[in-house]
Amino acid sequence: MAFRCELRFAGVGGQGNMLAGTIIAETAILHEHRFATQVPTYTSQVRGGPTKADVIISDNHIEFPEATHLDFMLALDQRTYDMYKGDLKNHALVLIDDNLVRISARERDLWDVYGFPIIRTAKYEVGNVLTANILAVGMTVELTRVVDKEHVRKILQSRIRPALLEVNMKAFDMGIQAARALQLQKINQRAGTTLLAGQFVQAQDSSFVRESAPPT
Amino acid sequence: MSVDYPRYLRNDKLPLYWCPGCGNGIVLKALLGAIDDLRWEKDDMVMVSGIGCAARGSGYVDFHTLHTLHGRAVPAATAIKMCHPSMHVIVFSGDGDMLAIGGNHFIHACRRNINITMVVVNNWIYGMTGGQYSPTTPPGSKASTMPQGNIDSNFDVVELARGAGATFVARGSVAEPALLKNYLRKGLEHKGASVIDAISSCHTQWGGRNQLGDPVQLVEHIRNMTVSRNNADVLSREELTGKLVTGIFHQDLEKKEYAQAYAELSRPVEQNVVV
Amino acid sequence: MADVQIMNGNQLIAEAALVAGCRFYAGYPITPSSEIPELLARRMPEVGGIFMQLEDEIASIVAAAAASYAGYKSMTASSGPGISLKQEGIGMACMMELPLVIVDVMRGGPSTGLPTRASQSDYMQTRWGTHGDHMIIAVAPGTLLECYTETIRAFNMAERYRTPVIILSDATLAHLSSGVTLPPRSALEIVERQQPTVDPANYRPYETSPTNPVPPLPNRENFPRYRFHMTGLNKDATGFPTENPASVQADENRMINKIMDYTGAIESFEHYQLDDAQVAVIAYGSNANAARVAIKEARSQGLKVGMFRPITVWPFPFQQVMELGRKFKHIIVSELNLGQMIHEVQRALQGRSELHGVLQAAGTPIRPQQILQKIREVSA
Numbered sequence: 107m108a109f110r111c112e113l114r115f116a117g118v119g120g121q122g123n124m125l126a127g128t129i130i131a132e133t134a135i136l137h138e139h140r141f142a143t144q145v146p147t148y149t150s151q152v153r154g155g156p157t158k159a160d161v162i163i164s165d166n167h168i169e170f171p172e173a174t175h176l177d178f179m180l181a182l183d184q185r186t187y188d189m190y191k192g193d194l195k196n197h198a199l200v201l202i203d204d205n206l207v208r209i210s211a212r213e214r215d216l217w218d219v220y221g222f223p224i225i226r227t228a229k230y231e232v233g234n235v236l237t238a239n240i241l242a243v244g245m246t247v248e249l250t251r252v253v254d255k256e257h258v259r260k261i262l263q264s265r266i267r268p269a270l271l272e273v274n275m276k277a278f279d280m281g282i283q284a285a286r287a288l289q290l291q292k293i294n295q296r297a298g299t300t301l302l303a304g305q306f307v308q309a310q311d312s313s314f315v316r317e318s319a320p321p322t
Numbered sequence: 323m324s325v326d327y328p329r330y331l332r333n334d335k336l337p338l339y340w341c342p343g344c345g346n347g348i349v350l351k352a353l354l355g356a357i358d359d360l361r362w363e364k365d366d367m368v369m370v371s372g373i374g375c376a377a378r379g380s381g382y383v384d385f386h387t388l389h390t391l392h393g394r395a396v397p398a399a400t401a402i403k404m405c406h407p408s409m410h411v412i413v414f415s416g417d418g419d420m421l422a423i424g425g426n427h428f429i430h431a432c433r434r435n436i437n438i439t440m441v442v443v444n445n446w447i448y449g450m451t452g453g454q455y456s457p458t459t460p461p462g463s464k465a466s467t468m469p470q471g472n473i474d475s476n477f478d479v480v481e482l483a484r485g486a487g488a489t490f491v492a493r494g495s496v497a498e499p500a501l502l503k504n505y506l507r508k509g510l511e512h513k514g515a516s517v518i519d520a521i522s523s524c525h526t527q528w529g530g531r532n533q534l535g536d537p538v539q540l541v542e543h544i545r546n547m548t549v550s551r552n553n554a555d556v557l558s559r560e561e562l563t564g565k566l567v568t569g570i571f572h573q574d575l576e577k578k579e580y581a582q583a584y585a586e587l588s589r590p591v592e593q594n595v596v597v
Numbered sequence: 598m599a600d601v602q603i604m605n606g607n608q609l610i611a612e613a614a615l616v617a618g619c620r621f622y623a624g625y626p627i628t629p630s631s632e633i634p635e636l637l638a639r640r641m642p643e644v645g646g647i648f649m650q651l652e653d654e655i656a657s658i659v660a661a662a663a664a665s666y667a668g669y670k671s672m673t674a675s676s677g678p679g680i681s682l683k684q685e686g687i688g689m690a691c692m693m694e695l696p697l698v699i700v701d702v703m704r705g706g707p708s709t710g711l712p713t714r715a716s717q718s719d720y721m722q723t724r725w726g727t728h729g730d731h732m733i734i735a736v737a738p739g740t741l742l743e744c745y746t747e748t749i750r751a752f753n754m755a756e757r758y759r760t761p762v763i764i765l766s767d768a769t770l771a772h773l774s775s776g777v778t779l780p781p782r783s784a785l786e787i788v789e790r791q792q793p794t795v796d797p798a799n800y801r802p803y804e805t806s807p808t809n810p811v812p813p814l815p816n817r818e819n820f821p822r823y824r825f826h827m828t829g830l831n832k833d834a835t836g837f838p839t840e841n842p843a844s845v846q847a848d849e850n851r852m853i854n855k856i857m858d859y860t861g862a863i864e865s866f867e868h869y870q871l872d873d874a875q876v877a878v879i880a881y882g883s884n885a886n887a888a889r890v891a892i893k894e895a896r897s898q899g900l901k902v903g904m905f906r907p908i909t910v911w912p913f914p915f916q917q918v919m920e921l922g923r924k925f926k927h928i929i930v931s932e933l934n935l936g937q938m939i940h941e942v943q944r945a946l947q948g949r950s951e952l953h954g955v956l957q958a959a960g961t962p963i964r965p966q967q968i969l970q971k972i973r974e975v976s977a
Contacts, residue, residue: 128774132603135776143775150628150712170890171773172962335837365821370663381826381837388666389828390659391689397623397656398663404647405621405667406821430652588642
């Protein structure tokens with residue numbers, strides 16, 4: 107089964123969603139020898155406009171870089187979430203900042219939703235609000251296993267200025283821990299139901315494998 | 323010592339395209355005289371012009387010459403100076419070309435302080451297209467598109483250039499060609515953006531509509547309007563109304579020249595080109 | 598994959614320009630072309646080249662053309678609104694026969710339109726934007742690698758035919774980043790402009806011969822010793838204005854024929870799964886990628902579909918499309934506008950095939966599913 111995963115990082119300009127997508131795509135290309143694309147959509151509003159970065163990671167060459175069957179979406183803004191949630195597949199994994207995004211009960215049934223106060227945690231616990239995107243990357247990687255977190259660390263080391271590396275690494279680690287805690291919580295809530303239902307199976311190496319996409 | 327004008331001209335292109343009696347020939351002659359004073363080589367000079375009567379000047383000089391679009395001589399000259407910083411780049415174009423359709427380029431070249439010499443051949447009118455009023459047409463005077471007398475205020479080229487950041491600004495006129503040649507030479511020698519407001523005479527389009535249809539009369543009129551900068555200092559504001567003050571108004575030797583600043587930015591490592 | 602570089606389409610165009618020998622760039626800030634000047638502002642001083650951000654779009658194209666007159670390989674980049682402003686400069690470069698590369702990173706329009714969104718609505722402007730009879734070469738890269746290779750080809754054609762060449766990119770390609778393996782420099786053909794062999798006193802900038810319709814033009818090194826005149830007026834072989842009817846007519850014809858007589862060398866296109874196809878899709882640029890996904894899906898459902906993808910979009914591949922008309926009963930044209938290239942296709946088909954459009958001007962890319970749906974309809 108050829109690996110293919112479509113991810114969307116959605117929020118508003120200034121939150122660093124583009125960079126979050128870039129880090130994941132670069133990790134896949136440079137350290138995991140996979141094909142990956144990152145294509146941003148933004149508005150001319152430099153700060154505060156709805157933005158998204160679509161990332162596709164695949165074993166095969168990617169022809170069309172716009173995501174159309176999302177396996178994962180990060181949402182840090184309500185309006186952007188509402189604009190771009192339409193491409194989510196059933197049972198897709200959705201990570202939201204639950205201080206900023208509200209999800210209906212129906213949508214919670216449709217998708218596998220994780221909520222966490224990402225921005226507040228970056229601001230008060232990591233100590234720098236600008237690390238929110240890196241915290242989100244940590245959560246994304248831990249929840250989806252789409253790329254290896256050690257490989258992400260290498261990319262962070264090469265991309266982030268030395269002066270800011272430590273605080274970003276702290277954010278990344280806190281993201282991983284937060285994701286683990288949410289997963290545990292969900293397991294306890296479900297008490298016996300399978301964590302990754304539907305089209306997702308947990309492979310031996312913990313990689314995130316998808317069945318071939320159903321045509322729509 | 324007399325100037326060997328044919329040396330600088332494309333003699334096979336003569337006679338000039340300009341009307342008999344046009345002041346543009348006097349400006350061109352003054353420019354060639356200034357160049358001769360400096361003993362510059364023809365291979366080292368580029369003349370760039372826009373569109374209009376004066377802009378046809380580039381066709382007659384035996385330099386590197388580029389006759390561009392209406393208003394666009396200055397950005398073309400800017401590029402050529404950057405490409406060949408050791409060459410002397412001269413813009414020779416009219417008031418409509420440089421101050422109306424090319425006004426934005428003009429002020430930005432002044433601001434940038436790039437070492438080009440901008441000669442504004444300023445005859446207060448669009449000659450080639452039929453005598454329409456230009457940004458320098460004196461208020462009250464008649465033009466084909468202002469038959470009642472101009473209500474549009476005019477630019478003072480000197481003030482405009484100085485305000486925009488040019489580092490050499492002078493004004494001369496066809497009524498005082500020896501002085502004009504002197505200002506042009508100083509402008510050519512100056513290392514930075516230099517502007518020479520060269521008052522020219524268009525008896526065909528401006529003079530004819532304003533009771534000055536005879537070319538000699540028109541040059542006399544300009545002479546009567548002309549006051550040297552030194553004499554102007556003692557005149558009152560009222561006495562200066564309608565006068566043309568000539569001289570060198572501004573020279574700044576401190577401001578960094580742009581091509582030089584860019585050269586200092588460059589650290590050529592040609593072998594490091596990608597791949 | 599040590600040789601993989603992660604870059605977006607704009608960065609690839611800028612790097613390719615440097616490799617092609619571009620040493621002058623002038624531009625004005627406009628979305629979505631920004632990464633091109635940003636990269637060149639840093640790189641040009643490193644390679645002994647010139648980067649200028651000028652006061653407006655018109656100054657930028659005129660400066661780029663003047664740098665070409667002064668012997669430099671030169672480029673400017675913009676998007677629809679800026680290309681509208683640059684049209685007089687494009688015409689000047691056509692008339693003066695100056696090699697020049699113009700990048701148009703297309704966005705929505707008319708007017709300010711959709712600054713950050715993808716579009717292919719400058720297709721016709723590219724051909725007919727400037728006034729007067731003229732011919733233009735335009736290439737539309739469809740992939741990141743082609744952003745690189747087509748830029749080099751654009752410079753080569755500009756120099757070889759002494760003409761402006763337009764690169765039609767779009768917002769999707771501009772900002773798509775992925776891993777790209779660039780061809781080694783030794784594998785790239787770089788064309789330099791033909792140099793005059795006559796001594797400077799006898800050089801005439803538009804002197805042609807029946808075997809060489811593209812006259813030599815001094816390069817950066819030779820420029821100072823070759824003095825000549827150029828004008829935007831109709832000119833004769835000497836470069837000076839002429840209104841002689843026979844001379845003007847001959848020069849206008851030559852300027853078009855110097856391109857049209859070489860379409861075999863200028864044309865570039867892709868046939869994708871056309872051999873056994875019963876329906877043909879025609880698409881170009883980033884939109885062709887949606888078509889490719891749709892074709893794969895259609896084929897998995899047993900529908901025999903293929904694609905003709907022009908890479909050189911101007912001159913229009915008339916002969917190629919005419920031949921498609923002989924073979925296919927149904928032809929689908931997909932483009933990210935409300936119908937521009939489809940008119941050229943219609944002209945070339947001469948009524949032979951039934952023509953269908955998948956057209957969109959919503960600011961969002963056409964999705965593979967939309968093209969697939971049209972394929973299904975047509976195949977039914």
